Amino acid sequence: MALILGLESSCDDSAAALVTSDRRVVAQRVVGQNQAHAPFGGVVPEIAARAHVEVLPGLVTQVLDEAGIALDEVDAIAATAGPGLIGGVMVGLLTAKGLALASGKPLLAVNHLEGHALSPRLVDPDLHFPYLLLLASGGHCQLLEVRGVGDYRRLATTIDDAAGEAFDKSAKLLGLPYPGGPGIETLARDGDPRAVPLPRPLVGSGEPHFSFAGLKSAVQRAVAVGTHRPVDVAASFQQAVVDCLVDRTRLALRRSEAPALVVAGGVAANGAIRSALADLAAAEGRSFSVPPGWLCTDNAAMIAWAGAERLAAGLVDGLDAPARARWPLDPAADTVRGAGVKA
Numbered sequence: 001m002a003l004i005l006g007l008e009s010s011c012d013d014s015a016a017a018l019v020t021s022d023r024r025v026v027a028q029r030v031v032g033q034n035q036a037h038a039p040f041g042g043v044v045p046e047i048a049a050r051a052h053v054e055v056l057p058g059l060v061t062q063v064l065d066e067a068g069i070a071l072d073e074v075d076a077i078a079a080t081a082g083p084g085l086i087g088g089v090m091v092g093l094l095t096a097k098g099l100a101l102a103s104g105k106p107l108l109a110v111n112h113l114e115g116h117a118l119s120p121r122l123v124d125p126d127l128h129f130p131y132l133l134l135l136a137s138g139g140h141c142q143l144l145e146v147r148g149v150g151d152y153r154r155l156a157t158t159i160d161d162a163a164g165e166a167f168d169k170s171a172k173l174l175g176l177p178y179p180g181g182p183g184i185e186t187l188a189r190d191g192d193p194r195a196v197p198l199p200r201p202l203v204g205s206g207e208p209h210f211s212f213a214g215l216k217s218a219v220q221r222a223v224a225v226g227t228h229r230p231v232d233v234a235a236s237f238q239q240a241v242v243d244c245l246v247d248r249t250r251l252a253l254r255r256s257e258a259p260a261l262v263v264a265g266g267v268a269a270n271g272a273i274r275s276a277l278a279d280l281a282a283a284e285g286r287s288f289s290v291p292p293g294w295l296c297t298d299n300a301a302m303i304a305w306a307g308a309e310r311l312a313a314g315l316v317d318g319l320d321a322p323a324r325a326r327w328p329l330d331p332a333a334d335t336v337r338g339a340g341v342k343a
């Protein structure tokens with residue numbers, strides 16, 4: 001049994017966690033920065049990096065104290081090494097390097113997307129490779145075949161905005177705070193999902209890629225009309241996202257022999273999205289797995305767990321491990337052409 005200390009700092013959450021290789025979350029803390037970024041309506045990279053510098057070392061001390069564990073009792077130190085806002089990534093990775101150097105323990109430089117991708121296995125011991133993963137977060141919307149630790153094949157990605165980005169931008173149009181997903185989900189409960197006609201970009205197209213920029217623009221026009229109730233705009237928007245995710249994921253499932261469908265990333269915290277994808281998996285004869293909400297949004301337990309999986313596979317990193325702003329899970333995946341391509 002190995003005990004891994006994990007650190008996360010790639011966006012606007014500072015987090016530390018202690019996780020065992022037999023799936024026990026011994027201690028974990030997440031501190032968000034919403035208040036610091038609120039006046040700017042989005043995450044300001046420079047402010048985020050400074051906040052990680054102030055908060056992260058204290059979180060490490062807190063999780064060790066809470067667990068009653070000394071640093072030299074930890075077996076390895078894992079940190080997000082990318083992709084993400086480079087200043088924040090550097091803060092977390094350098095903190096981990098310092099701890100690894102001081103304790104003589106191995107460093108695990110974890111891809112944040114691999115943290116999301118493997119997170120369902122932390123809570124579901126019956127989830128084996130391969131599985132088809134819908135990874136939907138603030139920065140990414142991808143369909144990946146997860147074949148093993150470090151072995152990913154990307155089937156699809158977004159040609160413009162990520163699903164979470166669409167939630168955040170639409171929420172802003174409705175006057176809701178960042179991040180917008182939880183606010184839209186709450187509003188949508190009291191609205192009519194058929195009240196506002198909105199497009200379903202790329203639904204029915206031959207490759208399972210995603211597009212959300214046009215949906216956001218349609219929300220912008222619907223809000224500008226001024227006659228729709230915000231609850232109806234929220235419900236109609238959320239339904240459009242559900243329809244896009246279900247249609248694109250169905251196509252990818254039909255191209256994959258993976259026996260399980262898995263959803264991860266911040267957008268997977270959404271109840272309507274979870275239940276629609278559970279129904280899709282059942283209709284396509286696949287099992288379904290989704291982590292609990294706290295494990296979907298950014299956290300350090302998933303980084304520690306990905307570290308545990310990498311340690312077990314012998315994938316340890318040197319102290320020269322680079323911080324990467326961009327770091328695709330499937331380096332062989334083709335660039336997808338669209339308006340404002342994202343990797």
Ligand code: KG4
Binds near residue numbers: 011136163167269296
């Ligand atoms: O995975 P995550 O915490 O950070 C990234 O790696 O991007 O994802 C954050 C994204 C945000 O866009 C946020 O609005 C979205 O996840 N999100 C949600 C919900 N909770 C968070 N989207 C829809 N419904 C939710 N309940």
Ligand code: ZN
Binds near residue numbers: 116
């Ligand atoms: Zn994330």
